Amino acid sequence: MIAALTKISGEAPVTIWQTETEIPDVDLIVIPGGFSYGDYLRCGAIAARMPVMDAVRRKAASGTRVLGVCNGFQILVEAGLLPGALMRNASLKFVCKQVQLEVTNADTVFTGQYRQGEIIRCPVAHHDGNYFAESETLKQLEDNGQVVFRYANGTNPNGSVNDIAGIINKNGNVLGMMPHPENLIEAAHGGNDGYALFSAALGIAA
Amino acid sequence: MTIPNEIQITPELIEAHGLKPDEYERILALIGREPSFTELGIFSAMWNEHCSYKSSKKWLRTLPTEGPQVIQGPGENAGVVDIGDGDCVVFKMESHNHPSYIEPYQGAATGMGGILRDVFTMGARPIAAMNALRFGEPDHPKTRHLVAGVVAGIGGYGNSFGVPTVGGEVEFDARYNGNCLVNAFAAGLAKTDAIFYSKAEGVGLPVVYLGAKTGRDGVGGATMASAEFDEMIEEKRPTVQVGDPFTEKCLLEASLELMASGAVIAIQDMGAAGLTCSAVEMGAKGDLGVELNLDMVPVREENMSAYEMMLSESQERMLMVLRPEMEAEAKAIFVKWGLDFAIVGKTTDDLRFRIFHAGDLVADLPIKELGDEAPEYDRPWRETGLYSPLPAQNIEEPEDYGKALLSLLGSANNSSRRWVYEQYDTLIQGNSLQLPGGDAGVVRVDGHPTKALAFSSDVTPRYCEADPYEGGKQAVAECWRNITATGAEPLASTDNLNFGNPERPEIMGQLVKAIEGIGDACTTLRFPIVSGNVSLYNETNGEAILPTPTIAGVGLIPDWSQMATIGGAKVGDTIVLLGGDGTHLGQSVYMRDCLGRADGPPPPVDLNVEKRNGDFVRSAIRNGQLSACHDISDGGLALCLAEMAMAANKGMRVEIDCEIAPTHGQLFGEDQARYVVTISADMANFFCMSAEGAGVPFRQIGTVGDDQLTINDLLSISVEQLRNAHESWFPDYMDRDIAQSLID
Numbered sequence: 020m021i022a023a024l025t026k027i028s029g030e031a032p033v034t035i036w037q038t039e040t041e042i043p044d045v046d047l048i049v050i051p052g053g054f055s056y057g058d059y060l061r062c063g064a065i066a067a068r069m070p071v072m073d074a075v076r077r078k079a080a081s082g083t084r085v086l087g088v089c090n091g092f093q094i095l096v097e098a099g100l101l102p103g104a105l106m107r108n109a110s111l112k113f114v115c116k117q118v119q120l121e122v123t124n125a126d127t128v129f130t131g132q133y134r135q136g137e138i139i140r141c142p143v144a145h146h147d148g149n150y151f152a153e154s155e156t157l158k159q160l161e162d163n164g165q166v167v168f169r170y171a172n173g174t175n176p177n178g179s180v181n182d183i184a185g186i187i188n189k190n191g192n193v194l195g196m197m198p199h200p201e202n203l204i205e206a207a208h209g210g211n212d213g214y215a216l217f218s219a220a221l222g223i224a225a
Numbered sequence: 226m227t228i229p230n231e232i233q234i235t236p237e238l239i240e241a242h243g244l245k246p247d248e249y250e251r252i253l254a255l256i257g258r259e260p261s262f263t264e265l266g267i268f269s270a271m272w273n274e275h276c277s278y279k280s281s282k283k284w285l286r287t288l289p290t291e292g293p294q295v296i297q298g299p300g301e302n303a304g305v306v307d308i309g310d311g312d313c314v315v316f317k318m319e320s321h322n323h324p325s326y327i328e329p330y331q332g333a334a335t336g337m338g339g340i341l342r343d344v345f346t347m348g349a350r351p352i353a354a355m356n357a358l359r360f361g362e363p364d365h366p367k368t369r370h371l372v373a374g375v376v377a378g379i380g381g382y383g384n385s386f387g388v389p390t391v392g393g394e395v396e397f398d399a400r401y402n403g404n405c406l407v408n409a410f411a412a413g414l415a416k417t418d419a420i421f422y423s424k425a426e427g428v429g430l431p432v433v434y435l436g437a438k439t440g441r442d443g444v445g446g447a448t449m450a451s452a453e454f455d456e457m458i459e460e461k462r463p464t465v466q467v468g469d470p471f472t473e474k475c476l477l478e479a480s481l482e483l484m485a486s487g488a489v490i491a492i493q494d495m496g497a498a499g500l501t502c503s504a505v506e507m508g509a510k511g512d513l514g515v516e517l518n519l520d521m522v523p524v525r526e527e528n529m530s531a532y533e534m535m536l537s538e539s540q541e542r543m544l545m546v547l548r549p550e551m552e553a554e555a556k557a558i559f560v561k562w563g564l565d566f567a568i569v570g571k572t573t574d575d576l577r578f579r580i581f582h583a584g585d586l587v588a589d590l591p592i593k594e595l596g597d598e599a600p601e602y603d604r605p606w607r608e609t610g611l612y613s614p615l616p617a618q619n620i621e622e623p624e625d626y627g628k629a630l631l632s633l634l635g636s637a638n639n640s641s642r643r644w645v646y647e648q649y650d651t652l653i654q655g656n657s658l659q660l661p662g663g664d665a666g667v668v669r670v671d672g673h674p675t676k677a678l679a680f681s682s683d684v685t686p687r688y689c690e691a692d693p694y695e696g697g698k699q700a701v702a703e704c705w706r707n708i709t710a711t712g713a714e715p716l717a718s719t720d721n722l723n724f725g726n727p728e729r730p731e732i733m734g735q736l737v738k739a740i741e742g743i744g745d746a747c748t749t750l751r752f753p754i755v756s757g758n759v760s761l762y763n764e765t766n767g768e769a770i771l772p773t774p775t776i777a778g779v780g781l782i783p784d785w786s787q788m789a790t791i792g793g794a795k796v797g798d799t800i801v802l803l804g805g806d807g808t809h810l811g812q813s814v815y816m817r818d819c820l821g822r823a824d825g826p827p828p829p830v831d832l833n834v835e836k837r838n839g840d841f842v843r844s845a846i847r848n849g850q851l852s853a854c855h856d857i858s859d860g861g862l863a864l865c866l867a868e869m870a871m872a873a874n875k876g877m878r879v880e881i882d883c884e885i886a887p888t889h890g891q892l893f894g895e896d897q898a899r900y901v902v903t904i905s906a907d908m909a910n911f912f913c914m915s916a917e918g919a920g921v922p923f924r925q926i927g928t929v930g931d932d933q934l935t936i937n938d939l940l941s942i943s944v945e946q947l948r949n950a951h952e953s954w955f956p957d958y959m960d961r962d963i964a965q966s967l968i969d
Contacts, residue, residue, distance in 0.1 A: 054474075112648050
């Protein structure tokens with residue numbers, strides 16, 4: 020993720036240690052994937068309770084853009100910044116493959132450089148990406164257009180409800196998604212479908 | 226001098242430690258007294274087959290290990306090979322066979338952990354992993370359980386640690402019913418001027434324990450791994466360690482940070498035989514003694530004895546000799562990463578290995594002799610029976626070529642391994658250029674604009690069984706060929722030699738002849754062995770595995786924009802067969818899987834032809850001439866074409882001349898040193914002229930196009946049908962497991 024952000028923005032992102040209590044003013048806060056604390060407890064549960072997450076909450080509340088990918092999505096959910104839960108994949112197995120995503124809301128600060136309904140390719144790599152929310156929450160998410168990415172064309176790899184791959188908060192500045200757009204940003208990856216998400220979030224021309 | 230010893234050393238105790246009576250006599254002669262219980266454990270740990278290579282050492286010395294590119298050959302935690310620009314690749318393959326059969330998830334997980342630690346102990350950041358897995362026949366009651374557990378264990382550790390798995394092998398054969406094989410490979414990148422070694426230097430310097438705490442897990446693991454299995458196997462479960470990939474990830478970051486700080490004089494990971502092996506190795510290599518005070522060792526269980534602490538194989542631990550003036554700085558790094566850091570001893574000038582526990586001296590042994598004076602055997606061996614020639618004319622043809630091809634594509638051993646590799650993170654780190662399913666995995670060299678590394682792991686055990694010498698050669702040649710097929714220059718290799726009980730002359734003969742074949746191939750192909758591992762006693766109730774000398778190799782691609790892939794064929798491209806027509810059906814998968822026969826000699830490898838053909842293919846790839854390239858191996862030309870068609874998602878129209886050689890030999894023969902390439906039609910004649918100039922046999926056999934694979938009027942199958950056959954075997958097989966367990 021650091022390599023991808025560096026490549027796209029032209030400068031290396033600031034990294035913040037888990038016990039920090041302040042985050043400097045930045046364009047985008049990214050919580051990347053990566054089995055925080057081994058995920059021996061519920062995925063993301065321990066990371067969500069580290070001191071730095073209070074700072075993330077404050078920044079999110081003040082409108083800073085926050086992106087959580089994979090374990091980062093799980094952490095945002097555990098931290099209460101996004102609703103619902105991420106359960107074990109329906110297959111009960113880790114899955115790493117390319118899937119298709121439908122951009123179901125192109126009117127967000129993260130997806131503005133995609134077309135509404137556009138189908139993009141994106142890799143996934145997770146053991147616990149089976150998104151679930153109880154019916155009332157789910158209805159709100161759907162009604163408010165908070166479902167931003169949906170697995171398309173039968174490629175749902177984990178059994179998530181309504182094929183949900185990524186959701187955004189009500190204020191539209193906190194996005195969590197299981198797929199890894201940072202691993203499809205250049206020709207060497209076999210495509211750059213993920214690039215536009217970062218360029219939009221960072222305010223860079225597509 | 227005596228050392229208090231509360232436990233009587235009896236012949237039974239000696240045997241339980243895997244030591245033979247004459248080996249015990251050797252201990253008595255060496256130390257001039259009866260060993261203490263802890264000392265007996267230390268000898269057992271150092272002198273078992275796994276740690277001492279006592280049966281194989283004589284033969285391993287014959288392997289070529291040098292070359293201008295080699296910075297460090299065998300003898301360290303991993304081999305080191307120069308890739309230019311101040312960078313080097315550090316790699317090794319190691320087995321975790323015995324523990325994986327006893328406890329598949331943790332056995333395989335800690336196999337990953339161990340090989341990753343071997344790589345980063347040398348100062349390298351791991352960038353790629355592979356796994357060569359071999360299981361019993363699919364219908365054996367234990368096989369599914371082992372496959373599920375081993376694959377989940379490798380994924381569970383490697384995915385969490387954060388290294389992409391870019392290649393490997395999965396094979397089934399009844400000869401692995403009682404012993405599965407889990408051979409784990411890892412490679413890392415380092416700077417050539419920042420490699421770290423295990424040789425201690427300086428007297429009176431602190432010996433520091435790093436990483437996770439010591440528990441009772443894995444006590445005696447290396448000794449267990451040096452014995453055959455019998456029906457008491459369940460009792461061996463406590464000898465398997467438990468992995469903690471998160472701690473390993475922290476240990477990686479902390480170790481690299483520590484190395485960059487300049488505090489490290491020598492460093493060694495605690496693998497087999499834990500504290501014992503690592504301390505002895507560091508001292509003996511540096512001509513120094515080591516004194517350890519076990520009261521300072523971080524433990525996670527109470528009342529551990531000196532014996533247990535010295536033999537524990539708890540994971541994610543390292544031992545280091547530290548520059549004393551940097552202690553505070555070094556400790557701060559480990560505290561930051563939440564890991565233990567404890568000074569547990571010091572280096573001495575008297576070449577003794579001294580252990581104190583609760584104020585008592587519990588071991589006092591000569592450190593050099595623990596390693597150097599380990600028994601070394603020149604075990605009797607005999608060459609196993611070789612098969613007489615078996616021409617294709619004497620082997621029956623299939624009634625229906627289409628059916629034969631589909632059955633091979635959908636067979637246990639040639640079907641797609643997607644079910645396996647989709648459980649591994651193949652993309653983490655963002656540098657993967659070629660994923661499992663092609664000839665070799667390819668990963669970019671981070672920080673370099675154009676360079677990439679190619680990785681492959683290969684061996685054909687049925688060839689090794691039929692002719693260990695040719696089989697050893699073929700394992701090296703196929704690995705070299707797979708790396709070449711991406712356009713990479715093969716640099717060096719690592720060997721993981723899995724065999725049965727070396728005390729049986731026919732098994733020892735397999736080992737001797739396979740090593741001879743490996744050595745000849747590595748010499749001719751300039752593909753030196755820079756690291757490796759030997760796993761013997763892979764037997765259960767007297768039945769040995771197929772001889773399985775796994776070879777894993779690394780190659781360098783100077784510019785990855787000019788690499789070749791299996792799936793790059795374009796409509797209208799000409800298909801060219803390079804290296805000659807297929808004729809050899811002995812030991813082929815056609816005979817095994819379609820006819821149920823395992824006869825004949827394996828295909829011989831002409832190493833000079835292998836080199837000539839490979840060098841030609843590589844130069845064509847680097848000139849940008851080829852749209853796709855794939856080597857011909859199991860299943861011959863027919864399977865090769867089918868795999869290329871599926872990968873490109875395009876059909877192929879192929880014509881072979883049935884007059885020149887038997888048709889089934891041409892389509893299913895496994896003759897070596899051959900490739901299929903595709904090339905744009907306007908370049909094809911020019912390309913074939915250059916092949917002729919290079920002395921490489923070539924034949925234009927067809928054109929890429931439409932959605933069928935058509936060969937003469939012998940077969941015509943849609944790519945979709947090929948794919949269905951190829952993709953369905955593995956998930957069907959594993960899902961039957963769930964269905965079966967519901968019935969049971």
